[in-house]
Amino acid sequence: MLKSTIQKLSCPARSKGKSCHGALRLDGEGSREEVVYGSLECTRCGSRYPILEGVAIVVPDPGEYLLTHVKGISKFVPDxxxxSDYRDEFSEQRESLEAEAAEHIEEDLESDRVNALYLMNHYLGYEGSPEEWWKSVPASESPEITEWIQRYWDRGPFRTVSAWIEPGKNVLELGCGVGGLCRRLRGTAAEYLGIDSSFHSILLARHLNLGAPYRGELRFPGDLLFGNLSCEFTLPIERGGIHADGPAFADFIVGEIDALPLPSARFDVTVSMNAIDMLHEPKILPAEQFRLAKPGGVAIQTGPYIWHDRIAKGIRGRMPKGVSDSASAVEWMYRVSGFEIEKTDPHVPWLFFKHLRQIELYSVHALCAKKPN
Ligand SMILES: C[S@@+](CC[C@H](N)C(=O)[O-])C[C@H]1O[C@@H](n2cnc3c(N)ncnc32)[C@H](O)[C@@H]1O
Ligand SMILES: [Zn+2]
Incomplete structure (x- = not known):
């Protein structure tokens, strides 16, 4: 993580239902702006948060996080x-996962494939792409898939959301995934901070936007005859922040939307794309966006609203008369949190290229809401 990011964070530890929100400081000093390994310490309650391979893990229970993400973390971080408090248990779990590795091949392939789909979605364009990446084997080009890519690829949530963000703003993205919005805001936003609960996504986001090293390979699917991930992902990597002099534009950390390590009222714009339907308690998202926005600040949210039945039931149980679908239920949640809805787009196309014979189209609802002055 960049040292300049530390002052933007606060302690997410909870006690008796309340967050600490004490200031954090770096334990130990290094001369470089980028901290690759180290830890953050709360100046109020003493809780500690590890920084591993450049990724700060600022969640209420970092031990539990490490032990439930052993597989993803151990690919990139040595024991x-x-x-030290969690090392023995971490090593034991890593060893037992390695012993069972053959049983998990399918799971690993699935997680690599999902990451690849998001990398493409976030970083490859139709217009301005160096090559026609979706035609990896020109002989098997599908005219229909090419037509969909021409028609929808560049019209997705990134375009809608970046058009709603005015220049010069201080932007926070929640559930940022592999960080493609950051690249679009470089040069227009004043600052950007991305938060996601996935260690691997934050590692990739920092690699592609800050030039942090990444030990894995970047590949995406083409013709599955040549393997699950048969095409190379070629893209210029931004070198800002870690390598450049001067103030950093962006950074990314691991954090949880329901326990954000951030003090209140600091952001002009908070964005969350396609994450609300993954939360156990969706109303926490607008409530947190309200807490984090400066007066007059803006919250942007998009979603395909693929609710788990249990969560949908919870929303249905609370919604007032007149709320008749997912989009209006989410707009109602933002209003109840204190926002005034300013703009909506009912159907933004969101395309996922699965391989050269499969493409998936979602329709995403988007809203932009203001916290009153
Ligand atoms: C469907 S993906 C969308 C990623 C990206 N925003 C996009 O639109 O392409 C949802 C993202 O939310 C993250 N996420 C889910 N629950 C979260 C939570 N409680 N706290 C932080 N991030 C979360 C996931 O790790 C994932 O990256
Ligand atoms: Zn604390």
Missing amino acids: SQIP
């Missing part, structure tokens, strides 16, 4: 760098 010797895991905080």
Whole structure:
């Protein structure tokens, strides 16, 4: 993480239902702006948060996070760098996962494939792409898939959301995934901070937007005859922040939307794309966006609203008369949190290229709401 990011964070530890929100400081000093390994310490309650391979893990229970993400983290972080309190348990779990590795091949392929789909979605364009990446084997080009890509690829949520963000703003993105919005805002936004609960996504986002090293390969699917991920992902990597002099534009950390490590009323714009339907308690998202916005600040939210039945039931149980679908239910949640809805787009196309014989189209609802002055 960049040292300049630390002052933007606060302690997410909880006690008796309340968050600490004490200031954090870096434990230990290094001369470089980028901290690759180290830890943050709360100046109020003393809680500690590890920084592993450049990724700060600022969640209420970092031990539990490490032990439930052993597989993803151990691909990139040696055991010797895991905080000593959890190291033995972490190593034991890593060893037992390795012993069962053959049983998990399917799961690993699925998680690599999902990451690849998001990388394409976030970083490859139709217009201005160096090559026609979806035609990896020109002989098997589908005219229909090419037509869909020409028609929808560049009209997705990134375009709608970046058009709603005015220049010069201080932007926070919640559930940022692999960080493609950051690249679109470079040069127009004043600052950007991305938060996601996925260690791997934050590693990729920092690699592609800050030039942080990444030990894995970047590939995406083409013709499955040549493998699950048969095409190379070629893209210029931004070198800002870690390598450039001067103030950093962006950084990314691991955090949880329901326990954000951020003090109140600091952001002009908070964005969350396609994450509300993954939360156990969706109303926490607008409530947190309201807490984090400066007076007059803006919240942007998009979603395909693929609710789990249990969560949908919870929303239905509370919604007032007149709320008749997911989009109006989410707009109602933003109003109840205190926002005034300013703009909506009922159907933004969101295309996922699965391989050269499969493409998936979602329709996303988008809203832009203001916190009154
Ligand atoms: C469907 S993906 C969307 C990613 C990206 N915003 C986009 O639109 O392409 C949802 C993202 O939310 C993240 N996420 C889910 N629950 C979260 C939580 N409680 N806290 C932080 N991030 C979360 C996931 O790790 C994932 O990256
Ligand atoms: Zn604290």
